[in-house]
Every structure is written in C-alpha cells, then in structure tokens.
Amino acid sequence: MSTARSNFMAGLSALFSLFSTSVKDIGIDLGTANTLVYVRGRGIVLREPSVVAVDEHTDEVLAVGKQAKEMLGRTPESITAVRPLKDGVIADFEVTAAMLKYFVRKSISVGTFSRPHIVICIPSGVTEVERRAVEDAAKQAGAGRVDLILEPMAAALGAGLPVDKPKGCMVLDIGGGTSEVAVISYGDPIVAESVRVAGDRFDEAIAAYIRKKHGVILGERTAEEVKLQIGSAYPLENMQDVTMDVRGRSAANGQPVTITVAADDVREAMLQPLKSVFEAIHRVLVQTPPELSADLLETGITLTGGGALLRGLDRFLHEATGLPVRVAENPLDCVAEGAGRTLEGGAYIPANARRDREEV
Ligand SMILES: Nc1ncnc2c1ncn2[C@@H]1O[C@H](COP(=O)(O)OP(=O)(O)OP(=O)(O)O)[C@@H](O)[C@H]1O
Numbered sequence: 621m622s623t624a625r626s627n628f629m630a631g632l633s634a635l636f637s638l639f640s641t642s643v644k645d646i647g648i649d650l651g652t653a654n655t656l657v658y659v660r661g662r663g664i665v666l667r668e669p670s671v672v673a674v675d676e677h678t679d680e681v682l683a684v685g686k687q688a689k690e691m692l693g694r695t696p697e698s699i700t701a702v703r704p705l706k707d708g709v710i711a712d713f714e715v716t717a718a719m720l721k722y723f724v725r726k727s728i729s730v731g732t733f734s735r736p737h738i739v740i741c742i743p744s745g746v747t748e749v750e751r752r753a754v755e756d757a758a759k760q761a762g763a764g765r766v767d768l769i770l771e772p773m774a775a776a777l778g779a780g781l782p783v784d785k786p787k788g789c790m791v792l793d794i795g796g797g798t799s800e801v802a803v804i805s806y807g808d809p810i811v812a813e814s815v816r817v818a819g820d821r822f823d824e825a826i827a828a829y830i831r832k833k834h835g836v837i838l839g840e841r842t843a844e845e846v847k848l849q850i851g852s853a854y855p856l857e858n859m860q861d862v863t864m865d866v867r868g869r870s871a872a873n874g875q876p877v878t879i880t881v882a883a884d885d886v887r888e889a890m891l892q893p894l895k896s897v898f899e900a901i902h903r904v905l906v907q908t909p910p911e912l913s914a915d916l917l918e919t920g921i922t923l924t925g926g927g928a929l930l931r932g933l934d935r936f937l938h939e940a941t942g943l944p945v946r947v948a949e950n951p952l953d954c955v956a957e958g959a960g961r962t963l964e965g966g967a968y969i970p971a972n973a974r975r976d977r978e979e980v
C-alpha cells in the first residue's frame with residue numbers, strides 16, 4: 621500500500637471513530653410540564669419546563685425551557701410563552717419539534733454523521749396520530765432512530781420495580797397532563813388506564829374554586845404555587861389552620877388584590893380531579909386478574925411523576941384502595957430514568973419497546 625493511500629485510510633478510520641464515538645443514545649421524557657433528557661453512560665443531564673416563548677409576528681423561537689417559563693403570563697402582546705403539549709400529547713407540533721431540538725442539542729452534539737438513537741415516552745392512551753407526532757418530532761430533533769416506550773412502563777422501570785418478574789405490581793404516574801395507571805407483570809402492562817387529569821387539572825380546580833369563593837382570578841403559575849405550598853390530598857394534622865396570602869385580579873373590578881387562602885379549601889378544590897384519578901385506579905383493579913390482584917396486596921401502588929409529591933396523596937390512595945402505597949425515590953425523574961435504562965448495556969428492555977423497535 622502506498623504511503624499516501626495508507627495515510628488516507630488512517631485518516632478515514634480516525635474520522636469514522638470520531639463520528640461513531642460521538643453518536644449518542646438518549647432517553648427522553650417529553651412531558652406536558654417538564655422534559656428530561658437521559659444520556660447513556662451519563663444519566664439525566666437536562667430537566668427543563670416544556671415551555672417555549674415565540675414571537676407572534678415572525679414565529680421566531682425566543683426562549684425555551686426555564687427562561688421561557690419565567691415569561692408565562694407576563695409577556696408583551698407580541699410574545700407568547702406557550703406550553704406545546706397539552707394533556708400528555710403534542711398540541712402544537714412545530715413548537716414541540718423546535719423545543720425538542722433545542723433540548724437535544726443542549727444535551728449532546730448532533731451532526732450529520734452522528735444522529736442519536738432516541739427512546740422517547742408516550743402515554744398509554746394515545747392515538748396512532750399522536751404517537752406518530754412524537755416520533756416525527758424526535759426525528760426533526762435529529763434522531764437517526766426512534767423507539768417509543770409506554771410512559772407507565774418507563775415509570776415502573778425508573779422506580780426500580782421488578783417489572784420482568786412474574787409478580788404483579790402497580791404504578792401510578794401523575795404528571796402535569798396525564799395520570800397513567802398500570803399493573804405490570806412479566807415485562808408487560810397487563811391492564812393500563814390513562815386519564816387526562818393530573819397536576820394541571822389540580823391547578824385549574826384551585827383557580828376555579830378561588831374565583832367562585834373569593835371572586836378573584838389567579839394566573840396559571842400562581843394556582844400551581846398555591847398547590848405546591850399548601851396543597852394536600854388528605855386532611856393532615858400539620859396542615860390544619862395553614863393559610864397562604866395569594867395575589868390575583870378581582871373578577872368584579874379588575875383591580876389587583878391579595879386574599880388569604882386556607883389549606884382546607886385547597887384540598888376541597890382538588891377533590892374532584894383526585895376522585896377521577898382514584899376512579900382510573902379502580903377501573904384497573906376491577907380488570908386485574910385475581911392472581912395479580914393478590915400480588916398487589918403485597919407489592920401495592922408505587923407513585924411516580926410530579927403529582928406523587930402532593931402532600932398526603934399516599935394516605936388518600938391507601939384509604940381509598942386498602943393497598944400499601946409508596947412514593948418512588950425522585951418521582952420526577954422516574955420516566956426519564958426508565959427510558960434511559962433501556963439503553964444501558966445489559967438492561968432489561970420492556971416488551972412494548974421491543975415491539976415498537978421492530979415496527980420502526
Ligand atoms: N411538591 C409537589 N406537590 C404537588 N404537585 C407537584 C409537586 N411538584 C411538582 N408537582 C406537579 O407535578 C406536575 C409535573 O410533573 P411531571 O414533571 O411528572 O409532569 P410531566 O411528565 O411533564 O407531565 P405528563 O407526564 O402528564 O405529560 C406539575 O403539575 C407540578 O405542579
């Protein structure tokens with residue numbers, strides 16, 4: 621081989637190894653409230669709100685994630701801060717694709733020759749069109765290959781549940797837009813339910829209650845803040861007599877006002893959406909085969925997603941179902957952690973992810 625030719629071959633091989641080592645496998649939890657990115661070998665590298673600020677006149681994306689969330693409800697008329705996902709699914713495709721691209725590029729380097737393999741979550745109740753939209757958004761974000769994984773499977777994996785064992789376990793993932801319930805055994809969701817009632821509905825219920833009781837209109841972020849600070853699903857001793865001063869706008873005269881809201885009122889406001897979540901669990905329990913039901917008496921319900929952090933939710937669900945209930949460690953991370961784990965060497969890959977892989 622001539623020197624020139626061998627130099628050329630060595631250069632080509634160096635170039636190839638550069639490209640192949642920069643190819644990354646990533647897991648993404650594309651959530652209504654938050655998007656998380658897991659990079660193989662590094663773990664979760666990005667946690668940002670699923671919010672984008674767009675210039676109304678030019679459609680230009682001005683800010684994404686944390687920076688855009690700050691702008692929600694506070695922007696001049698020409699700028700809108702939008703949440704491109706609603707109720708767990710993509711509501712605005714172009715904006716979602718732009719957001720995802722930004723998050724992927726913030727997490728890893730993407731080049732023409734180093735398109736990542738992306739495992740991305742979808743709620744279990746989605747339509748074919750909604751599912752395709754997620755896949756296409758991941759491709760637009762730079763994916764060379766896309767695999768889909770059901771959110772409750774990813775949540776269970778990320779919560780460390782023994783999903784591949786022949787023993788039934790139940791996971792309830794309460795996010796911003798959807799609550800997903802599944803009984804899993806032998807690596808498959810045996811029974812699953814998805815309801816479009818979760819954290820956002822709790823916030824809306826709080827805002828509606830305060831408007832009715834106090835005649836005051838709250839912004840989306842303020843209603844969420846009330847839930848985070850004094851919200852509870854169960855009448856806890858340490859929450860009795862707790863109140864919070866809240867600022868809003870009078871429905872009668874449009875003036876800014878401050879009112880005092882009681883924790884008991886916030887709990888009452890959230891009762892209806894909490895009941896909807898319980899009903900989803902009940903429907904799953906009714907459809908669960910008897911042997912697996914017996915397992916649940918021991919393994920109970922594991923709570924994941926941001927909603928799992930609601931005070932007293934475990935006690936509320938324990939009283940309603942009679943089952944042991946536990947909150948997963950780092951519930952906000954479980955879905956991304958689970959999606960990411962399917963990429964790690966030797967990791968157990970759930971059957972639904974395998975099936976989706978064959979289809980792509
Ligand atoms: N401490 C807390 N108490 C109550 N709710 C909380 C708490 N922390 C976060 N949340 C709520 O959790 C929700 C966000 O959770 P998460 O990030 O799991 O949702 P998501 O994955 O983006 O949504 P989805 O899975 O429905 O698409 C928000 O509604 C937020 O208000």
Ligand SMILES: [Mg+2]
Pocket residue numbers: 649651652771793794795796925955
């Ligand atoms: Mg989620």
